[in-house]
Amino acid sequence: MIKHIADLSIKNKLLLIVIFPSLLSLMAVAVFLMVLEISEFQKNTRDDLSAIATIIGNRSTAALLFHDQKLARENLAVINTLPEVRAACLYDAAGDIFAELLKDEATDTAEWNCPVSVEGWTTKFTDTKLCVVQAIIDNTEKQGTVYIHADFEAAYWRKIQFVGLLFLVLMSVSILTFLLSAPLLKLISAPISKLVKAAKAISASHDYSLRAIKVNEDELGVLVDAFNGLIETVETQNLAVLEAKNRYLLLYDDNLSMMISINALGNILSVNQTCADQLGLDSEDFKSHSIYDFIYTADIPTMSAFIEQCLLNPTRVHKQEFRQIGSQGQIAWLRVTAKSLDHEHHLENLLLVCEDVTDARDLSEKIAYQASHDALTGLANRSEFDRHVKETIEQVAIENAEHVLCYLDLDQFKVINDTCGHLAGDELLRQLGELLKIHIRTQDFIARLGGDEFGVLMYYCSLADAYALCENLRDVIKDFRFGWEGKSFSIGVSIGLAVINKASPSAVNLFKEADSACYAAKDKGRNRIHVYSPDDEELALRQGEMQWVEKIQRGIENNSFCLYGQPIVPIAKHDEGLHFETLIRYREESGHIIAPYAFLPAAERYGLAPLLDKWVISSLFEFIATTPQFLENLSLCSVNLSGLSFCDETMLAFIYEQFETWKIPTHKICFEITETAAIGNLSYAIKFINSLKERGCLFSLDDFGSGLSSFGYLKNLPVDFLKIDGLFVKDMLDDKVDLAMVKSINEVGHVMGKKTIAEFVENEAIFNLLNVLGVDYAQGYGIGKPVLLNELKLIKPFMAPSK
Secondary structure, three states: OHHHHHOOOHHHHHHHHHHHHHHHHHHHHHHHHHHHHHHHHHHHHHHHHHHHHHHHHHHOHHHHHOOOHHHHHHHHHHHHHOOOEEEEEEEEOOOOEEEEEEOHHHOOOHHHOOOOOOOOOOOEEEOOEEEEEEEEEEOOEEEEEEEEEEEOHHHHHHHHHHHHHHHHHHHHHHHHHHHHHHHHHHHHHHHHHHHHHHHHHHHHHOOOOOOOOOOOOOHHHHHHHHHHHHHHHHHHHHHHHHHHHHHHHHHHHHOOOEEEEEEOOOEEEEEOHHHHHHHOOOHHHHHHOEHHHHEOHHHHHHHHHHHHHHHHOOOOOEEEEEEEEOOOOOEEEEEEEEEEEOHHHOOOEEEEEEEEOHHHHHHHHHHHHHHHEOOOOOOEOHHHHHHHHHHHHHHHOOOOOOEEEEEEEEEOHHHHHHHHOHHHHHHHHHHHHHHHHHHOOOOOEEEEEEOOEEEEEEOOOOHHHHHHHHHHHHHHHHHOEEEEOOEEEEOEEEEEEEEEOOOOOOHHHHHHHHHHHHHHHHHOOOOOEEEOOOOOHHHHHHHHHHHHHHHHHHHHHHOOEEEEEEEOEEOOOOOOOEEEEEEEEEEOOOOOEEOHHHOHHHHHHOOOHHHHHHHHHHHHHHHHHHOOOHHHHEEEEEEEOOHHHHHOOOHHHHHHHHHHHHOOOHHHEEEEEEHHHHHHOHHHHHHHHHHHHOOOOEEEEEEEOOOOOHHHHHOOOOOOEEEEOHHHHOOOOOOHHHHHHHHHHHHHHHHOOOEEEEOOOOOHHHHHHHHHHOOOEEOOOOOOOOEEHHHOOOOOOOOOOOO
16 A cells, blocks of 8 residues: 555646545544543533532431431432433432432333432433432441432533534534645646656757756745755766766876777787886887786796786686896886776787886885894794794604704893893893804704794704704803893703604604703703603603693683592690591593692692682682581591792782681681792791681691701791601601601601691501501591591591401
8 A cells, every 4th residue: 555655646746645644633623622521521420420429418417317218208309400310319228218209200210210229329321311329327337328329311412513513613623724725736846757757858869058947935835946956067077077988088098097909919019108118119119919928937928927817707806926027137026017908899908007016015025024033133033943844844754864953041141130230131132032043053043932942943964963063062052151231141952853754743843842842951060962852750750740731721621620628636635626638630521530749740830830729729628618518527637738829919818818718717727838948938837828818727847857948947937737758757656866867857747836647657566656646636547547528537547456
């Protein structure tokens, strides 16, 4: 229907605009008036009859009290003046009819009689009939009820007739309005029709001299003027296009780009003046030349293939870069854009638009150089070195040759950086870069790999020769003296060597081999050379640790670790709650459990220990908080901390956050640190311990007695427990020195107010001897082996007779 209306003429649309709203408005007004009049009428009649019923009730109070029916009928007689009322009834307090008044025309109609009872009835309209029920209340007591029944059918018809008359009046006014507005509609539609007729005529004839006729000086007149102006503009633009075409032909010669037209054989058909000037020939002289006469010799095959590709795909625009030879023999880079000309007429001609991009090409080469070279030393960078290594590995797969990858890491470089600043460090690297470049073979490739690390790729070199060459480099660097602000420094270098041959792994693994060898050289005392060998135990250990790095990181992300606990029991008394040390294990996908000695050294060496400590703390606290009855049975839980965690600036904040998150009482957590880690980071350890002790946490010093100056440092460490090194405990029954060590540690600990814990308690005899010495707690396989946290339980050691 909407599409049908849209296809109507402007005149019919205007008529529809006038008629449709008028009819819609009339219908809405009629409905509204009808609803309004009827609702108002019902309200007024209900209110009026309710008021009359109230008056009758008030007058009939005495009649009800004295049972005067005559008086009651006289009170009901007031309805005789109301023609719509058909019956009026008065009920006593018991709900019986006391008096009634029925009009003559209603006496024969059963529906106008007084109902036997009106108990529970309310005032309401039913169709055109109204029933009014009004209770008679005297001193809050109901004396009776007035009931009035009226029929307003005649009144309803009068209202309907009134609304109908009003609707007819409105309809007449609307018709009159439409008749008066019809000429106005024609004033709008007629000019539009003429404008449409003119547009059709211009479109059919393409005669832009035709114009639409203007009728009135109104908005339609403005529209006609705009239309005529538009037609005039189109006519003007047609002329302008012709002029632009002529100007374009004139501008062809003055274009800053070289423009050349050639045929399929490459013969030049025409050039613009810019091209003629750059190549030093007249425009006419080019007609005896081929495009290949001006292309750099090495690029001629590329140019030939480019022209062939343009002819095979004539609808596409093709681009390529070539070197051009100028009139003076100079070489310039050109970016050529080519397109087939007049392909519809099967003329295989090409238009070449050439732009000089020599400067951009030079800049691109400069950027490429910077991307592949280190800005500080001018040597190749890591990515370029990686590329050369990969190419070398690919090459040895074809030819039976041997090369060597050398990984150089400076020793004591950090001392210079920390002492003299980074400017001095940068200058040292620059000088060393020049020094290394001078002392390597011309065929070898050197790069700065990052920081104070360099790489040398020794091509076609045996391992023995490479070792000798690296010894020379090591001596050169050892003899080098770096001066800065009156100070002189000497440095060393650790070098790792890895052979590149047919058996070599990927570039990534080759770098790992050289890196491992370099680290091994550092571990052996620095300033030395180490050759990678697959059966080298030290390198195998290093690589094993490096493999653990990835497993540890992935294990933390995937929760591959699990927590165990080993009981710690009091020796002299047995009334304490659950006390244990938290231990970590690694669970492989197969379910196999790996002990911590396999991965903790790698975590310590590669700085992952703080991450492991955080995982242990968060997992332990979550287990304690979410396991029913565990916290109530817990006396003390020991948690091991790495020495690296003391230096981790985020560790304290993390521990505080975990206490707040899981609501763990701080006095039930004891952090356990090793003596060697505490001594190695003494200032950090003291600050760390004091911060947590202020919150209520306890501390235990593990492996006490293994250090060289244990008692001297003990005075500075505010710990609560000393764990006597198990190496002394396990042999104390047979070794008097071990017994004396255990006894002295226990006595010194007690003098300083600290409790003692003996490790490696493996049998009852050791346990009983510890009891005699006065040691406070025992831990070991004789007490209980490590078990999963949910399997921990209170232990009373050696209470049952031994078997």
